[in-house]
Amino acid sequence: MRNVLIDGIKPKSVTAPKNTTEFCRLLVEAEKQSQVVVPAGGGTKLDWGNRPTHIDHLVWMDHFNRILDYEPADLTVTVEAGCKLITLQNELAKHGQYLPFDPPFYDECSVGGVVACNSSGPLRYRYGAIRDYVIGMRMAHADGQISKAGGRVVKNVSGYDLCKLYAGSCGTLGVITEVNFKVLPRPVAEGACAITFDSMSDALEGIQKIIQSPLLPDALELMDAGAVARLNQKICADWLSPRLTLLVRWSELEEAIAWQSKELVDRVLPSTKGEATILDAELFKVLWPHVVRFREELAEPCKQLWVCRTVVPMAYIGEIFERARELEKQMRGVMYVTCHAGNGIVYWYLTGGDVLLERAEVFLRAIEQLRKFSTGFGGYTIIESAPPAIKQRIDIWGSAAISEGSQRLMRALKDNFDPKHIFNRGRFVGSI
Amino acid sequence: MIAQAVIQQFEKVVGKSNVLSDRAELVVYECDGLTFHKSLPEAVLFVNSADEVANVIRIAHREEIPFLARGAGTGLSGGAVALEGGLIIEMARMKRLIKVDLDNRYAVVEPGLVNLELSKAISHLGYYYAPDPSSQSACTIGGNIAENAGGPHCLKYGMTTSHVLALEIALPNGDLVQLGAPFGDPLGYDLVGLFVGSEGTFGIVTKAWLRLTRMPQQVRTILAAFGSIRAAADATSRIIAAGIIPAALEIMDKVTIETVEASVYAAGFPIDAEAVLITEIDGLAAGMDVWAERIQDICRAAGAFKTRLAGDETERAQIWKGRKGAFGATGRLNANIYLADAVVPRTKLPDIISKVCEIAAQARIKVANVFHAGDGNLHPVFAYNGQDKEETERMLGACREVLRICVEAGGTITGEHGVGFEKIDFMPLIFSATDLAMMQRARSAFNPDQRLNPGKVLPTRKSCGEISELGTILRKGYDFHPV
Numbered sequence: 001m002r003n004v005l006i007d008g009i010k011p012k013s014v015t016a017p018k019n020t021t022e023f024c025r026l027l028v029e030a031e032k033q034s035q036v037v038v039p040a041g042g043g044t045k046l047d048w049g050n051r052p053t054h055i056d057h058l059v060w061m062d063h064f065n066r067i068l069d070y071e072p073a074d075l076t077v078t079v080e081a082g083c084k085l086i087t088l089q090n091e092l093a094k095h096g097q098y099l100p101f102d103p104p105f106y107d108e109c110s111v112g113g114v115v116a117c118n119s120s121g122p123l124r125y126r127y128g129a130i131r132d133y134v135i136g137m138r139m140a141h142a143d144g145q146i147s148k149a150g151g152r153v154v155k156n157v158s159g160y161d162l163c164k165l166y167a168g169s170c171g172t173l174g175v176i177t178e179v180n181f182k183v184l185p186r187p188v189a190e191g192a193c194a195i196t197f198d199s200m201s202d203a204l205e206g207i208q209k210i211i212q213s214p215l216l217p218d219a220l221e222l223m224d225a226g227a228v229a230r231l232n233q234k235i236c237a238d239w240l241s242p243r244l245t246l247l248v249r250w251s252e253l254e255e256a257i258a259w260q261s262k263e264l265v266d267r268v269l270p271s272t273k274g275e276a277t278i279l280d281a282e283l284f285k286v287l288w289p290h291v292v293r294f295r296e297e298l299a300e301p302c303k304q305l306w307v308c309r310t311v312v313p314m315a316y317i318g319e320i321f322e323r324a325r326e327l328e329k330q331m332r333g334v335m336y337v338t339c340h341a342g343n344g345i346v347y348w349y350l351t352g353g354d355v356l357l358e359r360a361e362v363f364l365r366a367i368e369q370l371r372k373f374s375t376g377f378g379g380y381t382i383i384e385s386a387p388p389a390i391k392q393r394i395d396i397w398g399s400a401a402i403s404e405g406s407q408r409l410m411r412a413l414k415d416n417f418d419p420k421h422i423f424n425r426g427r428f429v430g431s432i
Numbered sequence: 433m434i435a436q437a438v439i440q441q442f443e444k445v446v447g448k449s450n451v452l453s454d455r456a457e458l459v460v461y462e463c464d465g466l467t468f469h470k471s472l473p474e475a476v477l478f479v480n481s482a483d484e485v486a487n488v489i490r491i492a493h494r495e496e497i498p499f500l501a502r503g504a505g506t507g508l509s510g511g512a513v514a515l516e517g518g519l520i521i522e523m524a525r526m527k528r529l530i531k532v533d534l535d536n537r538y539a540v541v542e543p544g545l546v547n548l549e550l551s552k553a554i555s556h557l558g559y560y561y562a563p564d565p566s567s568q569s570a571c572t573i574g575g576n577i578a579e580n581a582g583g584p585h586c587l588k589y590g591m592t593t594s595h596v597l598a599l600e601i602a603l604p605n606g607d608l609v610q611l612g613a614p615f616g617d618p619l620g621y622d623l624v625g626l627f628v629g630s631e632g633t634f635g636i637v638t639k640a641w642l643r644l645t646r647m648p649q650q651v652r653t654i655l656a657a658f659g660s661i662r663a664a665a666d667a668t669s670r671i672i673a674a675g676i677i678p679a680a681l682e683i684m685d686k687v688t689i690e691t692v693e694a695s696v697y698a699a700g701f702p703i704d705a706e707a708v709l710i711t712e713i714d715g716l717a718a719g720m721d722v723w724a725e726r727i728q729d730i731c732r733a734a735g736a737f738k739t740r741l742a743g744d745e746t747e748r749a750q751i752w753k754g755r756k757g758a759f760g761a762t763g764r765l766n767a768n769i770y771l772a773d774a775v776v777p778r779t780k781l782p783d784i785i786s787k788v789c790e791i792a793a794q795a796r797i798k799v800a801n802v803f804h805a806g807d808g809n810l811h812p813v814f815a816y817n818g819q820d821k822e823e824t825e826r827m828l829g830a831c832r833e834v835l836r837i838c839v840e841a842g843g844t845i846t847g848e849h850g851v852g853f854e855k856i857d858f859m860p861l862i863f864s865a866t867d868l869a870m871m872q873r874a875r876s877a878f879n880p881d882q883r884l885n886p887g888k889v890l891p892t893r894k895s896c897g898e899i900s901e902l903g904t905i906l907r908k909g910y911d912f913h914p915v
Contacts, residue, residue: 073673074777074808096675118617129617131625132594139870147866153775155807155847157580157629158855158862159889160871161593164625168618185675208535214649216716252719259718311616313536344536344615378613402620405609410621412877417870429620 002043003058007051008388011038011058018063020146020177027175027422028144030057036425039175041082041110044296045117048384049170049427051391061112064177067091069152075183076135076152081112081176098186100127100218102292112176118168121292122219122249125342127184131167136180139166139173142418146177154182165413172428173417187251192284193261195274196243200318202273203244207314207341210248213268215260219249221291222341224321230336234290234297239283246274246341247291294338298349304333306350306363306386310370312379314344319373324348327366331359344379360390371398397429434474434519438495442477442519445487450478461520464505464512465567466854473514478522482600482608482638485521489636490606492519493883500885501636503544503572507579508771509852511631515887521636523574529553530639537644538597538614543574543637547581550642559644562589565848566756574637580629582848584680584755585712587806591848593628595643601627601635604884614641626874631850632885634878648714651679652724653748656731657705657738661685661789661801664707665782667734668805671711671727672778678727680712681806682755685785688762688800688813692754695761699754702738709736709805710755758802758813765798765815770827774835776843778808787837788812795830797823809847810838835861851889859891 003014017023030037035056040046043060061082069078072095079088085099086107092098102121103114113119115137120129136150149162166173197203207220222245223231229242248264250257261278269276279287290297299305310320321337324346328335333352339345350356356363370381380401383391399407407430414421414432426432434453443451452458453475462470474497479485492499498518505512514520527544532554539561541550547568551560564583565571571581577599581592589595598612612624627634658664664683671678684692689701689708701708709731713723728739742748762769776784785801792799792814800813812834816827835845835858845851845858859868871890875882 071777071779073669073779075672076777118622120617128590128594131622132590141870145866145869147864147870149867149870151842151844151862153777153808153843153847155582155586155591155775155804155809156844157582157591157848157850158844158846159851159859159868160874161580161626161629162870162874164593164622164628165874167625168622173621184677185672188675211537212534212646214646214716252716253722255719255722256716259716311613311619313615315535343617345617379616380619382619397619399620403610405603405607406611406620406623409603409609409611409623409877412880413621413874416873416877432620 002060004043004046006038006046006055007391009052009055011055013056014058014060016060016062020140023059023140023177024144024146026057026059027140027142030422031142031144031420034420035422037422038424039171041113042084042105042108044105044109045113045119048117049424050396050431051388052425052427059175061110068178072097076154076180077183078152078178078180079111080178081110083111085109085111085114092183093186096186097183099133099181099183101130103130104295106292111179115167115179116169116171116176122221122340124340125220126216126218131164133181134163134167134179135182137163137166137176138178140175140177142174142420142422150180152180170424170428172414172424172432174423189254189257190249190251190284191257191261191281192247192249192279192288193264193276194240194279195246195248195269195276196241197246197274200244200321203246204315204318206246206269206272206274209268209272210264211342213263215263215268216250216252217248218251219247220340220342221247221249222317222339223247224337226334227294227336227338230294230298231287231290235286239287249288295347295349298336298351303353304351304356304387306356306390307384308348308367308381309384310346310348310374310379310381312344312346312374313377314341316374316377316379317341317344317346320346323366323370327363330362330366331356357387357389360393363390364394367394371401375401399429402429434497438491438497439475441491442475442488445491446477446479446484452476461502461514464502464507464510466508466510466852469510469513469853471513471515472517473520474517476520476522478525480525482602485602485636485638486606486608488521489602489604493605496883498883498886501574501632503575504546504570506567506571507575507850507852508773509846509850509854511579511850511852511885511888513853515853524572526638532557534559536615539642539644541573541640541642543572543577543640545573547571547573547576554644558647560647561595561642562645563592563595566759573640573642577628577637577640578630578632579850582809584682584804587681587804588677588679589645593625596624596628596640597643598641599624599627599637600639601637603635604879604881608638631852631889633875633888635884650717650720651712651714651748652720653742653751654711654724654727654731655701655740655742655751656709656711656728656736657702658707658709658736659705661707661785662782663735664709665785665805667709667731667736668781669779670730670734672806674726674730676713676723676727678711678806679714680710681804682710683801683803683805684708684755684758685801687798688758688802691761691764691800692758695757695764697754697757697761699750701754705738710751762800762813762815765800766817768816768818770814770816770831772810772812772814772831772834773846773849774810774838774843775847776808776810776838776841778806780841780843781805781808781810784810784838784841788834791830791833795826797827797830804847807847808843853888856889856891
């Protein structure tokens with residue numbers, strides 16, 4: 001149980017309820033007095049969301065950390081929300097199974113936090129978002145009631161699919177106390193290819209060719225030269241050429257991986273300007289964990305790490321990379337850009353010293369322009385991490401990208417589930 | 433009754449010829465695929481555009497007339513029945529395929545488009561739409577979205593909800609709203625995810641952005657014959673345990689095999705088998721034969737006395753014609769059939785199927801078992817004579833019992849047909865009053881006046897506290913016509 005500052009705000013009380021009874025008692029009291037409750041799992045994404053005005057209770061789910069029911073033969077597992085994702089993955093691995101997620105903060109994040117943020121990593125391309133693996137949930141509500149949604153079977157249309165609503169609601173509708181997942185058998189073998197490109201347009205062409213080919217990659221991770229150089233640094237080698245690089249990952253039978261690598265080199269790439277290197281098994285094993293942990297490893301040495309996520313149709317990815325590069329110059333920091341290219345999800349990481357803060361205006365203006373640029377085709381930019389001085393001046397979500405009708409529905413849902421707005425008050429889209 | 437003046441307002445919106453209000457014409461719309469309980473709408477409107485839908489709803493909202501949307505009417509839980517009279521908005525004419533975007537792998541369609549028509553229209557591009565309910569040659573995308581339709585291949589590819597990226601919907605007040613975007617992750621609450629499967633009680637879909645799936649490089653279909661259902665079910669568990677997620681895993685029992693083989697759907701299933709298991713795997717050609725061989729080995733180890741790999745596409749198509757025609761074929765078993773739908777954890781299947789057979793035998797009702805074994809979804813088909821009150825009672829008793837044992841085994845009351853009003857009284861079997869209250873909170877955000885498709889999904893407060901005896905629905909004689 002840790003007391004932490006959230007965007008510079010100190011919670012008035014910090015608790016870790018031992019069981020649901022204790023937890024619900026706290027919620028009932030909090031609601032009575034209209035206090036603000038911030039739930040916490042691994043504590044890795046506490047600063048996601050708009051800056052809170054104040055926090056009455058920071059509630060850690062540390063005691064909700066058990067794997068309750070695991071039936072390998074059914075490919076289902078029930079786990080308490082505070083359980084670390086890595087703990088769950090290790091347990092599943094004993095039976096040759098896994099959850100195909102590799103979200104940021106892989107080693108520290110809790111199951112509940114990952115689901116609440118619908119947080120995902122490179123594997124999202126083939127396996128979908130985390131919400132697609134949630135088959136049931138238990139929630140603690142503002143009025144202290146506990147409810148369940150879904151069930152423990154993999155196919156279920158009994159009643160409304162509230163699991164979809166709760167997944168990604170960032171702890172604003174209630175607190176997840178338990179999750180039922182469907183899990184998958186772990187693939188027999190894994191591997192990857194690194195393809196370098198001279199230009200972004202070449203890269204986008206290459207990506208389209210791969211997507212339209214018979215290949216079945218797990219992940220299409222596009223990284224700029226700086227990000228690739230960081231990876232080299234991390235593995236203490238210069239195995240990768242520090243250029244714009246697409247990492248293509250597969251997991252299948254060994255025959256299928258071998259066939260795909262060959263197909264990629266022999267048939268898919270010759271019509272593009274990419275140069276492929278098939279990573280040997282050793283390199284893949286060493287490298288890939290750093291691809292997944294790119295963000296947290298970046299955080300270690302940096303004084304400032306500002307993280308944004310821009311979501312656009314694939315054709316606009318290049319534009320986002322370019323704008324990020326431009327901003328890097330203006331901010332006089334160092335920018336790394338990575339992208340789940342098959343899904344149009346671009347992460348940009350601005351690093352540097354406190355001097356970045358002096359240029360806050362430039363940063364805010366760039367975000368505004370980017371949002372203006374992308375709303376035309378339904379894109380959006382979220383500031384995932386930035387100092388309070390930045391966050392208090394901007395809606396980190398860019399809620400204007402959401403249609404007015406949708407915003408009204410979201411507000412109605414919030415009002416119905418949490419009438420006094422005790423959960424993460426004001427921190428979600430549209431100041432929900 | 434809807435006042436004549438209001439009917440005229442509707443006529444102004446959709447045109448006189450697109451309004452039915454004559455009793456004789458309305459009879460077609462008194463039920464959907466669940467013909468058990470009938471209720472006449474007061475008018476049926478054929479709409480041609482989102483604006484027409486919105487305008488019609490605005491009038492209904494203002495005049496406080498209940499209304500609901502209907503596609504092909506193939507639903508099996510009574511979702512498209514106008515329980516309180518009012519209006520049925522018929523969506524079948526809004527069936528355009530508006531756009532195909534292969535760069536981003538989605539299609540934009542109108543809700544009246546028939547499921548299979550979408551796949552047909554894009555097959556030359558090497559893509560298809562993955563959800564494949566048995567009624568896919570008739571059912572519409574709008575209905576699929578409302579019901580979160582499944583099908584044999586959702587084992588690997590997921591239900592409809594995994595394939596809907598964004599929606600334009602008409603809310604019960606007539607507002608047109610776009611939910612979600614066809615790329616990335618939702619910003620804010622996942623309204624699309626919440627909407628899919630809301631059984632026509634949250635809003636009416638007027639446009640949908642659907643994920644397109646690349647056709648697999650290779651498909652292998654394996655037929656295995658077993659001396660018992662238990663052995664076949666055991667084989668499915670072993671296949672899953674071996675780390676294989678097939679595209680489909682389907683079991684049919686002896687009664688079903690015999691009826692299919694005697695029908696136009698005859699597929700060459702071995703009639704000396706107590707059960708057949710259809711396993712389909714798809715994906716990359718490389719390594720596919722390794723899997724196919726392994727699956728046949730597993731089946732033999734589990735007691736299969738015969739296994740056969742479909743030699744070509746024709747043979748494969750024939751197997752699926754037999755499987756998907758199974759419900760239709762069982763129509764010959766008796767005057768009426770009732771198709772049940774329930775789910776259990778997949779390891780519980782062998783026990784549950786034995787119990788289903790016992791329950792049917794005890795009730796002296798003939799039962800044919802067809803099921804999506806891979807995800808534990810049972811579809812026992814009960815054959816009975818609806819004219820015979822006493823036999824109907826026995827059949828209904830058996831249905832109740834089947835749902836009860838499925839819930840007891842950790843399962844649920846519907847895997848793909850929906851709650852509609854058919855299973856509304858069963859909801860308290862699996863959900864507490866609090867669970868149901870949370871669902872009501874979600875519904876109220878979309879449909880605060882409950883004027884859109886009233887009487888579906890959630891039991892009323894009164895029935896909530898007590899589990900009523902399967903309600904009036906199952907007592908009224910049952911008459912199911914598969915599409």
